[in-house]
Amino acid sequence: MMIRTDIAIAARNLARHTRRNVLLGSAIAGVTAMLVLLGGLTTGMREAMLQSATTLMTGHVNLAGFFKITSGTAAPIVAGWEKPWDAVKAQVPELTYAAPRGRGWAKAVADGVSMDLILAGVELDREPRFREVIQVVDGNLDELRKPGTILIFQDQAKRLGVKPGDTITLSAPTTRGASNTADVRIAAVARNIGLLSAFNAFIPAETLRHLYQLKAGTTGAVQIYLRDADDSAKVAARLRAALRDAGYRVMDPDPQPYWQKLMFKVNAEDWTGQKLDVTTWEDEMSFLSWIITAVTWLGNVLVTVLMVIVAVGIVNTLAIAIRERTREIGTLRAIGMQRSQVLRLTLLEAFLLGLAGALVGAMLGAAGAAALNAARIELPETMQYFLLQRNLHLAVHPGQVAVYVAFVTGLTTAAAIWPSAYAARLRPVTAMHHIG
Amino acid sequence: MRKLLLLALALLAVPRAALPLGQEETDKVIRTIDERERNSGDWKALVYMEAKEKDKTDVVYELVVYRRDKERKLLFLFLEPKTEQGKGYLRIDKNLWFYDPRVGRWERRTERERIGGTDTRRGDLDESRLAEEYVARWEQDEKLGKYEVHRILLTARPDVDVAFPTVRLWVDQATGNVLKRQEMALSGRLMRTAYYPRWKKVWSESKKSDVWYAEEMRFYDEVEKANQTLVLIKSIDLRPLDPNLFTKAWLESKSR
Numbered sequence: 001m002m003i004r005t006d007i008a009i010a011a012r013n014l015a016r017h018t019r020r021n022v023l024l025g026s027a028i029a030g031v032t033a034m035l036v037l038l039g040g041l042t043t044g045m046r047e048a049m050l051q052s053a054t055t056l057m058t059g060h061v062n063l064a065g066f067f068k069i070t071s072g073t074a075a076p077i078v079a080g081w082e083k084p085w086d087a088v089k090a091q092v093p094e095l096t097y098a099a100p101r102g103r104g105w106a107k108a109v110a111d112g113v114s115m116d117l118i119l120a121g122v123e124l125d126r127e128p129r130f131r132e133v134i135q136v137v138d139g140n141l142d143e144l145r146k147p148g149t150i151l152i153f154q155d156q157a158k159r160l161g162v163k164p165g166d167t168i169t170l171s172a173p174t175t176r177g178a179s180n181t182a183d184v185r186i187a188a189v190a191r192n193i194g195l196l197s198a199f200n201a202f203i204p205a206e207t208l209r210h211l212y213q214l215k216a217g218t219t220g221a222v223q224i225y226l227r228d229a230d231d232s233a234k235v236a237a238r239l240r241a242a243l244r245d246a247g248y249r250v251m252d253p254d255p256q257p258y259w260q261k262l263m264f265k266v267n268a269e270d271w272t273g274q275k276l277d278v279t280t281w282e283d284e285m286s287f288l289s290w291i292i293t294a295v296t297w298l299g300n301v302l303v304t305v306l307m308v309i310v311a312v313g314i315v316n317t318l319a320i321a322i323r324e325r326t327r328e329i330g331t332l333r334a335i336g337m338q339r340s341q342v343l344r345l346t347l348l349e350a351f352l353l354g355l356a357g358a359l360v361g362a363m364l365g366a367a368g369a370a371a372l373n374a375a376r377i378e379l380p381e382t383m384q385y386f387l388l389q390r391n392l393h394l395a396v397h398p399g400q401v402a403v404y405v406a407f408v409t410g411l412t413t414a415a416a417i418w419p420s421a422y423a424a425r426l427r428p429v430t431a432m433h434h435i436g
Numbered sequence: 437m438r439k440l441l442l443l444a445l446a447l448l449a450v451p452r453a454a455l456p457l458g459q460e461e462t463d464k465v466i467r468t469i470d471e472r473e474r475n476s477g478d479w480k481a482l483v484y485m486e487a488k489e490k491d492k493t494d495v496v497y498e499l500v501v502y503r504r505d506k507e508r509k510l511l512f513l514f515l516e517p518k519t520e521q522g523k524g525y526l527r528i529d530k531n532l533w534f535y536d537p538r539v540g541r542w543e544r545r546t547e548r549e550r551i552g553g554t555d556t557r558r559g560d561l562d563e564s565r566l567a568e569e570y571v572a573r574w575e576q577d578e579k580l581g582k583y584e585v586h587r588i589l590l591t592a593r594p595d596v597d598v599a600f601p602t603v604r605l606w607v608d609q610a611t612g613n614v615l616k617r618q619e620m621a622l623s624g625r626l627m628r629t630a631y632y633p634r635w636k637k638v639w640s641e642s643k644k645s646d647v648w649y650a651e652e653m654r655f656y657d658e659v660e661k662a663n664q665t666l667v668l669i670k671s672i673d674l675r676p677l678d679p680n681l682f683t684k685a686w687l688e689s690k691s692r
Binding site for chain 2: 070071107109112113169171173174176177179182264267268
């Protein structure tokens with residue numbers, strides 16, 4: 001009952017100084033909106049990265065590995081992948097589906113033009129999500145079921161000067177180091193998906209095995225898709241333990257993409273034969289995490305500066321308000337209001353102002369994000385490259401917004417502690433004699 | 437008797453080029469190539485490589501090649517261009533290591549490595565081991581320009597890892613020098629053509645005989661047609677090398 005009265009008084013006090021509080025509330029709303037938008041941008045990037053990366057390059061979890069014929073010749077392959085997978089798949093109740101994905105690298109040559117490509121050997125029928133992410137702009141995705149075909153992206157097609165139906169040559173060394181080539185027909189050209197589509201291309205798993213002279217049953221990784229990608233680390237740890245228990249040699253966790261391990265780690269190690277490596281999508285995409293980190297840091301710096309300005313504004317405004325209301329506080333104290341009640345009242349005012357401002361800001365931020373998403377703003381090419389999105393997409397989640405609102409409200413209230421404490425310390429006689 | 441005489445005359449009348457080379461003779465041709473290039477002692481040579489690539493500026497590399505063929509030791513040290521200075525390759529046992537002084541790290545590379553990213557491979561600057569790596573088959577004798585040559589097809593021996601599973605050689609019948617070499621991928625596609633227009637010899641004290649080497653090699657990339665590399669081998673020195681030369685420490689010390 002008491003708190004209700006206090007809230008009513010605090011609200012009335014706020015309403016009496018409309019202009020000043022609207023200005024302060026607007027600043028709080030602006031910072032909250034900025035937080036929501038920046039949070040939406042980084043979350044959007046992370047989600048876009050998760051969605052495109054887990055189709056183009058990795059599963060949520062990967063049962064992958066390296067095979068070394070000699071200690072100096074490593075290949076990113078899992079020989080007889082069904083055996084280890086069968087041994088541990090019961091350990092993944094979170095499983096949606098799993099699909100083998102061949103891994104390789106080749107030089108693509110077309111009419112005197114060449115470029116390096118990271119090849120993925122796909123079996124379309126095993127990968128239902130593939131069609132959801134890959135948007136074919138020319139050609140037919142189903143053609144990729146046929147051996148001797150390839151799916152490339154727009155920029156690759158432009159660079160190589162090819163279109164569906166044309167043939168390019170893939171040149172790569174086999175796992176034993178012998179040169180080999182495969183002539184492949186362009187089955188389809190897909191829309192670019194940022195940096196990842198700059199160097200990835202897809203060929204049928206059988207064609208990849210033929211190029212690298214691999215036996216049937218050999219793949220690069222078993223890409224495991226879960227109901228919730230956030231379970232990746234947990235599932236990966238479980239799989240590692242289960243594979244070890246089943247007698248397989250398993251590499252220690254190392255948050256690096258497989259190609260970095262292949263180039264800088266595995267080749268330098270003195271062992272031969274098969275070693276399995278269980279990784280998460282975040283490990284495989286760690287080479288891109290700096291982008292999200294950079295955007296998050298930039299956003300944090302910006303928001304911190306704004307928050308400091310707003311906090312100083314709050315302290316200053318409340319100090320002025322309390323100075324203006326010194327006689328009023330003195331009267332309240334004279335008629336029996338306790339110091340703690342004065343402190344609570346002024347803090348409540350700051351809390352209400354902060355809450356109202358943050359709520360308005362959150363709504364503005366969410367509306368702004370929705371408007372930007374609806375406008376489908378096409379990002380400049382260089383930004384597309386790094387943000388892994390063609391159109392600007394901000395992902396705003398209610399839980400995240402609630403955190404921002406709580407944070408801004410809490411900060412506003414905290415900023416009011418000093419002026420409120422000053423008001424509470426005033427002696428009634430002094431306050432009533434104050435000419436303000 | 438008369439018939440036999442006529443047959444003998446007829447055989448003599450058949451041009452020499454049309455006579456097939458037997459397997460033994462073919463193997464001998466290949467062994468001779470290896471033997472002529474073999475040097476039992478140490479080898480030091482200054483090598484220039486001029487790499488031409490489409491839409492790129494030509495790059496001239498200068499490197500020193502050190503070999504101790506008896507122990508199959510090999511070391512390349514890049515001297516030029518400035519960006520490559522101090523980089524090098526070192527073969528220890530069957531492993532080829534690459535060192536980059538800018539990162540101070542050793543990376544294990546395949547023996548089929550393209551040296552400096554050019555069309556030159558380790559094998560082009562190493563001792564010839566054709567007989568050990570390939571099985572030879574005579575295809576035909578023909579004319580290559582003004583030279584009478586044997587055309588020989590080499591197929592990699594099982595369990596021997598080579599960059600090119602099939603190689604075709606044009607060997608000068610008069611001198612035994614390889615004049616042209618074509619290298620094919622597993623798929624049969626022609627990958628690289630090499631020409632060896634100039635051969636030279638140098639006296640080897642350790643071998644007590646001449647060691648032959650191609651002073652000029654021209655490599656043409658048959659996949660990326662515009663790419664080619666010219667290799668010139670100069671300043672051959674067959675005196676014994678420092679015993680500690682073929683070590684990681686020695687190569688690292690060169691860039692300090």
